[in-house]
Amino acid sequence: MNPTVIKAIFKRDFISYFSNPTGYVFIGVFVVLSSVAAFWPPEFFSNNLANLDQLSEWMPFILIIFIPAITMSIWAEERRQGTDELLLTLPASDFDVVLGKYKAGVTIFLVALLFSMFSIFLVFSYGLGSPDIGQFLTTYLGYFLVGMAMLGIGMVASFLTSNLTIGFIMGMLFNLPLALAGEADAITKYPALAQTIRQWSAAEQFGDFSRGVVTLSGVVYFVSIALVALYICMVLIGRRHWSGGEEGASLGWHFIGRTLCLLVIVGAANIFLSNNNAVRLDATEGRINSLADSSRKLIRELGDDDEVKPVKVDVFVSPTVPTEYAKQKRELLSTLEELKSISGGKVQVNVNQIEVFSQEATVAEQAYGIEPRQVVANVQGAQSQDEIFMGAAFTSGLDKVVIPFFDRGVPVEYELVRSIATVSQQKRRKVGVLKTDAPLMGGFTMQGPTEEARIITELKKQYDLIEVDPANPITEKFDVLLAVQPSSLSPDAMANFVALVKSGQPVAVFEDPMPGLIPGVPGTAQPKQPQGQMAMFGGGQPEPKGDINQLWDVLGVRMGGEEIIWQAWNPYPSAGAFWTPQWVFVDENNGAQNPFSPDDPISKGLGQVLFFYAGGLNNMNREDVDFINLAVTGDQTGVLPYAAIRAVGDSPRLSQMHRVTNKSYILAAHVRGNVIDDEELELDDKVTDEELAKAQEELDSGEAADGGKKKEKKEQVKFNAVVVADIDCLSDTFFEIRRVGEEEMFIDWRFQNVTFVLNVLDSLAGDDRFIALRKRSKNYRTLEQIEAETARYREASQEEVEKFQEDAAGQIAAANESYEKAIATIEGRGDLSAMEKQMMLEEANIRERRKRDVKIKRLEDDRDQQVRQNERELAANIRGVQRTYKMAAVLVPPILPILLAAWVFFHRRQQEKEGVSQSRLRYGSADDKKGAAA
Template sequence: MTLNNVTSSLLSLFILDLILLLVLLAVVALLAGTKKVAYAVLKRNFVGYFGNPTGYVFLCIFVFLTSVAAFWPYEFFNQNLATLDQLNYWFPLIMLVFIPAITMSIWAEEKRQGTDELLLTLPADDFDIVIGKYMAAAAIFTASLLFSQLSTFVTLAILTEGGLDTGLIFTSYLGYWFVGLAMIAIGMIASFLTGNLTVGFILGALFNAPLAFASLADSISPNQQIAEWLASSGIARPFDDFGRGVISLSSVTYFVLVAAVALYASMVLIGRRHWTGGKDGNTMAWHYLARVLALILFTTGAVTLFRNKDIVRYDATEGKVSSLAGATKGLIQDLDSERPIVIDAFISSDVPELYARTRYELINLLKEFRSEAAKQERTIEVNLYDGIELFSEEAALAAERFGIEPVTRMVREKGSFQQKQLILGAAFRSGLEKVTVPIFEYGIPVEYELVRSINTVAHGSRKRLGIVATDARLMGGTVMDGMSMQQVEKHPLIDELAKQYEVEEVDLSGPVAPGMYDALFAVQPSSLAPDQFGRLVDAIKLGVPVAILEDPLPRVTPYVTPTGMQKQNPGSMFGGGGPMPKGEIRDLWDALEIEVPGRPGMQGLYAPDLVWQQYNPYPNLQMNIDDLWVFIKNEAPGIVDGEAFSQENEITSGLREVLSLYSGAVRAKASTTLKHTPLLLTGTESGLISMEKAMQVLQGQTTLAREVDSKSPGLAIAMAIEGEQPDATEADADTDGEPGDEVEPDLSAGLKGVKAVYISDVDLMLPVFLQIRADPSQAAEMKFQFQNVTFLLNTIDWLTGETEFIEVRKHEPIFASLKMIDSVKEKASTEVREQTKEFQDQYDATVRTAQEKMDTELKSLKEELEKLQKESADGRISRAEMQAKVQEFQTRQEREQRMLDVKQTKTQRDLERNTRDIQRVADQKVTAIQNQVKAAAVALPCIPPLIVGVIVFASRRLRERENISKSRLK
């Protein structure tokens, strides 16, 4: 299968290269038909270059340098992405060696051999000679680049098992090709200035050096604006688009115009023979210099114009890693053109492997934000401080001005766990508004964070989200835990929502009318007092959007009262107090026109049934779980065409997996007038179990299989409800009220319909799901894919009308990773876990045996001591004799305990040593594979050109000796 994937990737690259080559061949054919002399020059130089062994030596050096730059740096494997970032960084320096090696002989060799006069007397103009020479050099470079591309691509295809991004690799090499075209044209100027090959090589490197090193202008120029202008004039800025997989009009224009100006300068140099030495020689020299300067100014203006109006931009990557979601582009379009936004992003030079993908995505998206804003005439200024040191001035600026400080993360790199500090944050400003993201955690969508922050500072106001104060204590507080008070921290989901909304707690002490809040968030509303509960139901009827999480069994949050159980009065610290009244949950169900399967419970309450499903997509996750853990996933048994998640509603469209714990079910009433959309559905291997039997199962008194005798496929755990109720127009409310105001409802105008989401599970929003989302390595072995947090955020955004954020969350770029290395690491980790477990079992057995031996040896002595104690009580032995025996027992016990402690310490030390040894061996295996890849990637591509070069050398030698007598060969 892997071989097929590699072959398929190679075929895709071959097709792209073939299309490009056909276009180039069409240009050559056109040249051959219209400019015969130019074509003859092209053919002569191209054949001459590859008919000489020296050409293959240079080709070998070029392939060697590109392979070393691409695969040898430690960052390549540390980043674990199938990109050419390292080669992109070193490529300008490689070109400073390779391009002059091609261009130095373009004209200097003609002068040295005296064949320049022959070329100049041909029936052709100067353009034919220059363009023929240029296209010959371009053809030589193209052939070299294609060979380098093939070797690099094969290496990446093997490392990714055929899963690499062909579009990204092709576009990167297309960028290399454009860089080469521009540098070849500049190198030709150097060749036309001298007849010495060495001088031509040196001048070619010197003339190209300013463009190659322009990106370092900030280190030599104290003026930030001048440094920025110089940096943008080099090849690094326009090539950056190609390196990220984007083909842009501004980048293509830059390289084409630079090459055109340099070619015109070459034509001026070759044509100076017509006017040099004449009476108007100096005048003509100034005239042509003015022309060249005018062309340079035109090129600068054109490049600036296209860069600021970069209309055409195409993301050629297969994973769309360098493009913005449609909703993001729409948000940029809606920005106020008179309200500029400034983004200051700070990224440290040393970023752990876990954050490498986040860093890559962040840089890509920030640059795309800048380009998209320029195209739509919106002002988004991006100050990207990439590769900064922790002690640098930029790091000090980030800390002092924006509060972005280095964070410490425990990571495993180079065979050991290390505390590493990194900076990966951004600040967003617009007017007086400011939002800071201290760190982009690697599990959180980067584009969503950027869009949310930009939207917040751009509009200066946020929609209001009311958190209903229930027993869930989302805003934090204290609860009774037995006879003591327990402090409950603010739920981390509130902090997540506060980044986008103005979050307020609502105690429902007064009516809530439409317009007071954009949405309410009620978790376990059945725990509310009857009057508070009634106000929540009234708000729903009046059209206030509400997200409701009502759980029949909040298993992980025991201080939250289940739906069918009485709410206990906390009483005093000495106990006491009876049940407290709470809301009638069935009133809420009637308002939403839904039914919750269940049965009457105690004290007139209603106890919903629990949902079970026989499906576990994580075989390694077996302990402490049961079939009441409901994995909502399209791969669940009986799910067809992605029915687990509703594709009709924006909340769940595109979701892949949600985990629900001990949840209930919900369905629409048969006579409903509202629109009900099931959001989360189980498969066919699912059903319901009563609360009473479920508790017996959880307490180990019975099993689920014994208590369940039927299935209920396709149960809905969440439901979206919207529409007009028949009696809605009869209600009244004050639309201008404030939270807590005692007002009489008055809805004489513009009553909204019901809009709510009912979720029959509270444990679905456990803090652990936010932790896994931000830091997936917490459960790296399981590789959880839970999207509980995304589901909840989508729910709130749907209720408040912020649906563009839902679309942004759906845009997930696909990155190609080094699967071969990942598999080696995974195999090594599995071996480490298995062997560590064996050593741990041996340690436990050894300690247990030593403990049992000590207990056995002390048992007889202890029995004898007990017997003497009885005899001492009867007066049959003396007190001194008894004390001596006790002392003997204590001494023996202390000795045995010391021996046990020594045994435990030694065994523990052996366990730690063995663990280190097996981890070291595993790391050595991974490093060995990486070194083998490096050696193969660097050495193997050099063999074919060397072999061809040897063959060419041998054939030339044979041809030279054919007509020479044997006597002269001696």
């Protein structure tokens, strides 16, 4: 290698390209095309993400035009002008010549990319929002690598011809497969073949870079293409040595064989790295592509068991989704790619971009039950209905887990990792669901069939669920037992349930003095409702309830059923009249020192949980019980009698019945300890706590409580339970709020009730794999300034609509008042007989009512028309804002290349004039010309 020759060739080609304005014109065109592809597609504003997704989709096709414009003259121009022989006589190898020219082409392309990057970043920063710098740079790094590969291929085309036009066309044709492979679905109707072709396309290999992840496999893919292309160029430029001629033997087949061997080696290396793509760098500022440590551990442990079969993930998503679901789709695809890359082949992902009425949609519905979901979308300020796919099916052997739709409020990484881990495990853990008056499992009632609760649907994704009937003794063991409102059990059922808890069965107890969101469930201290025909005819006695204190005695807690906890603190002022003090929010701002215990994984890291008309727990301070407060209120609190709520409901009078206590209340607790055998200790119900503790000590030491006689020491049974003084916190309402996500709600609720309840069950079941994942969220950069402009227009439009509606309501009220006044006038006349008054009233009633109804109908029509007009104006304003930024995106980027082109042009003209007599210049002065003529 001769660095001097390489540098000379590089400098010659590079300067020649930029020594005239033509090169800058090409760069200007490239910058404009890049800006149009980045900002003009409708998806850019609909997705509302400050990234280059649209440009990344079009960049391979833009480079198909721009790269041949650079490479067409690299060697074809040399051959056309006859300077190729001069280059070949230099004291340099063929490799030096090829490398020098390739280096010049790469540098030219790099300059164009820098112009594009600077211009697009300028438009983002001063007009749209702040993009993620790491993701922005890695995206352009990906563009650079794609360009390097295409430059090598374009050079091959240039070495094959001496015609610039043919070189340009051949450069496009040679690079076309690299770009079109990403559209394999449109080329072939066989999905498996399309997937194979697509994974080797430039778009697919570049996908990680566009998400902000630098991968070794992606770098090697593009660099290897460039190296193979450069080797072919060296073979072509060396034809004078191996073509043979009249006397020599041709070595063409020899070099073809060497090239094929090189392709096989490079292909094998790329296949290996593609299947073992663990070397990855997440360069984003928010680490939005990085998996949690628990996710990495779970996926890598899939390979620990040789019997574990690979997990196949079939994803069905719509090509375009509304703005509200763009982040969810991006996170879904990005997380799947990360999971696939670290799995070592244990996770196989097949992404299907399908339309609603396509053949693939039929397959998704018939094979997996995945159907399009109708969603509400805001399109330029107006609401519309749209149907989209965003589901996935996980299969491993004969086991299958299906997520029909990834709702916006659901953590994507948690759902994916849980489904993969669940479908791959040989045996699922078992959750028993205690049969109480809380209808969790669904079934049939006098009013008809009822659906299962959302908590049950959620648990079925991870556990095997079994309904447990406590009417008979319970002998089966479960990983965890879910008991919701056990106070509704009959005496016999209560005894059987308590016996199961005493046997050491982990149990999650949700008990509520006043259930509000789960209908038909009696409160802790309230009688059960009569059942069957007795309830229909209002007669009969309700079924008796068991004594819930039996359970509290075992667990070492107490909970009263006659009082409700209230807290005078509302973190959502916008809730207004919706909020009442009986909505108890537990979070870091409610005044409690440790609202959530940092010592228990159930509550550690939680932000906020809402308890609805909840009770309070009391710690009995038993020495043998480990009592951890999971959720604690602040001190702006008090109690409210249950009877008061039943008497006055939620009327303003209820606040007068609040009793202020100003102390913290325990709403949830994790209790563990020894189960005390009452028969062995011969204790009665009146035993004190001190006597209980002393007896337990004697039992542990093997001494009897009646004089020191030794008894045979039994193996001590441990209990493990979580007690929550509210059942509403696991109601369907909170699952629905999580499903729709914050953007669709009137209030930005931030409570984590679903996370809290699932953490309780996972912790008790001994399955802590997903607890940390549920609390993890990712923040994507959005078009902040567009959002601000849109919000301003929307707020102004809403104010106009509200003002017009108020005016219309006032006029409607006036019309009603006029009608009532006319009727009252007739009724107040004393000069009319009863019959005359009745006739006049009927006549006036008909006349005045018709006038009122006509006026009200006109006002309502005007109101509706005004609302529609405001919606049209809002949509027009939003479109105007978008058009402004689109025009700026096209007009601003080419300014710098044009200015540089003008500077180069005039600078060259000035250099050409230096040292030249004025008389010889075409535009010399008249005096100079006369002097020269004389």
